[in-house]
Amino acid sequence: MMRFQNPVSNSFCTLTIFSIVVISAFSFISCDDSIDPKTTYKERYILNFIIRGDTTLQIATLTSSYNVEGVDPSINEIDPAIKDADIKIWYNGEVYTLRDTTIARSDTSRYNNPVHCYYINNFPPAEGKSVIVKAELNNGKKLTAETKLPSNIGIDSCDRIIPLSYKNQFSIVWRKLEEEVYYFVRFRIYYKHNSEFHIVEVPLDYNTINGKVTPVYPGVTRKTIFNYELSALDSVMKNISLGDGQKSSYQIMRGEYEVIIMDKPLSDYYSSIHGYMDDFSIRIDQTDYTNVTGGYGIFASYRKQLLAATLKEEYIRSFGYKAGN
Incomplete structure (x- = not known):
């Protein structure tokens, strides 16, 4: 051994x-x-x-x-x-x-x-x-x-230049695979601060419940259409340097869509423990x-499938940041 x-x-x-x-x-x-x-x-x-x-x-x-x-x-x-x-x-x-x-x-x-x-x-x-x-x-x-x-999934449409002047969202859409499977999706921003690289995930949107603001992420899902609100991206961009007056010390490198495609057994396993659950359900018949x-x-x-996205330079500079290469 x-x-x-x-x-x-x-x-x-x-x-x-x-x-x-x-x-x-x-x-x-x-x-x-x-x-x-x-x-x-x-x-x-x-x-x-x-x-x-x-x-x-x-x-x-x-x-x-x-x-x-x-x-x-x-x-x-x-x-x-x-x-x-x-x-x-x-x-x-x-x-x-x-x-x-x-x-x-x-x-x-x-x-x-x-x-x-x-x-x-x-x-x-x-x-x-x-x-x-x-x-x-x-x-x-x-x-x-x-x-x-x-x-790999077949992409129908994907906003690779963000933001677009005529949209308040940016999106990724793909065709469903032949088998009913689950996906894990996220959009992240890569940036550099004081020579150190960082990654931050962008939610689809924010919900306010009882006065508390909560991010909404795609999570594990069978959906194949995802619309990210530009306002959610704005919030993440602002929070990157929250409390730091030296905005120019931040360099935004790129955005990136990440899609993880599960196979049928992995999807079946996930479905066996989450398939018809909601916040108010208790399962008493769950099997191994x-x-x-x-x-x-x-x-x-x-x-895993990755698709790079470019954040427009003027958008990056609107937050006081530098655009990376």
């Missing part, structure tokens, strides 16, 4: 891209909610593997269920990670083997040992391709799953979503 710190640790942290929303949610409980938790214990195995389309470094985890005294699973202090498994993926006529490693654990409130995971580097996922994963444990147990890497044969967990993928 190989143990190292980078680049896996850095990539592992970026998996929370969906904080969103996506990766941190893939911890599967050790028993089915519909079953009495203190019936005869049966060990189960959980494979979680999300292929990221924005990197060639991919990370998987393999764990087992566990039994505890009583009914509180949080008292368990024995790491359920499974080591020394054989995990392979079949892709585009090639077979790739994942290697096991450990990375530093940021939260040691429950487990003190490093996080055990499996990784593969230099794996180039391409849009629209099918991928199969097979994991074989030392006891002979096998887990398998398959997914199809999502394709899995697309892994022979066990539990999820094997899925997502793709």
Whole structure:
């Protein structure tokens, strides 16, 4: 087993891209909610593997269920990670083997040992391709799953020069993919202050409820049409240098649309826990979503698509900032 710190640790942290929303949610409980938790214990195995389309470094985890005294699973202090498994993926006529490693654990409130995971580097996922994963444990147990890497979206319209004199909004619109999938969307501004680079996200708009102003962001959605209010962009631009009289020390570099396209299994998983929820709903029938044969967990993928946007120089200068190159 190989143990190292980078680049896996850095990539592992970026998996929370969906904080969103996506990766941190893939911890599967050790028993089915519909079953009495203190019936005869049966060990189960959980494979979680999300292929990221924005990197060639991919990370998987393999764990087992566990039994505890009583009914509180949080008292368990024995790491359920499974080591020394054989995990392979079949892709585009090639077979790739994942290697096991450990990375530093940021939260040691429950487990003190490093996080055990499996990784593969230099794996180039391409849009629209099918991928199969097979994991074989030392006891002979096998887990398998398959997914199809999502394709890039086809843009119908996108405001790449902002703002436009005849519009109080800027927008991005694309065609829906054949499968019903979810997207994560955001528009961000890249700027520099005192030689340091910064990024700030722009909301679609602001709502005022009971006197409190709240930003509205796209979040995870099936929508494919997004209209950003120019007034929301104005607010973000002003707040970049809030309280600082040296406006000219800020340099606005660019704007950028980011769209993350989830594949069908990832969308199905998200829908299983959020699909028909609203602020007033309580779900009592939620089940563990899995697309892994022979066990539990999820094997899925997502793709990131970026579109650069230019903020007009006269607009930037209206806030006292400099326009970057």
